[in-house]
Amino acid sequence: DIQMTQSPSSLSASVGDRVAISCRASQNIYSYLNWYQQKPGKAPELLISAASSLQSGVPSRFSGSGSGTDFTLTISSLQPEDFATYYCQQSSGTPAWTFGQGTKVEIK
């Protein structure tokens, strides 16, 4: 199975900060990388698909980049509603998909 490693596992930031979360795949996954946001007690929500395609309704302060094995989710100006846990997920190959372990974004 393809392993996904996110860093950091958690971070503390202030409203207005620029935040970057890294996701690394154990092998080439081309651009088959998605990002989700999850708030406590809620189902995850899709933010970005195919590494950089912003989903409809997702604020433009979210962006994704990367290809191959290294990917980044960036929040350009952190807002109060962005405090949550973020997961990357690879969707390469026949359905045998895996998530990263998650990055919890907390208020500083």
Place this chain on the structure above:
Amino acid sequence: QLVQSGPEVKKPGASVKVSCKTSGYIFASFGLSWVRQAPGQGLEWMAWINGYNGNTSFAQKVRGRVIMTTDTSTNTAYMELRSLRSDDTAVYYCARARASYPYYFDYWGQGTLVTISS
């Protein structure tokens, strides 16, 4: 919209069957996956079924213990997990998946808590 069945409490060794009723889209045009989350832990992809032809794929960890079925008359998907263990305690989510590249999960059910306890 994806609406899941209610919470379950099961004993070790038993089976559980969770349903996911879909609406608002053509069931056969998409796949559906099951993702679980143990208490305080991350997301774990479990299985996928193609809504058109019923093809399935499973994570190695649950392969052989999971059965996925669909009822196209009611647009409902079912996930049955057998030989339950304590580490199967989790919230189980169904999620709509595209049927082709690029795959992603764009709509999710509300989650079903399955508790394994003797």
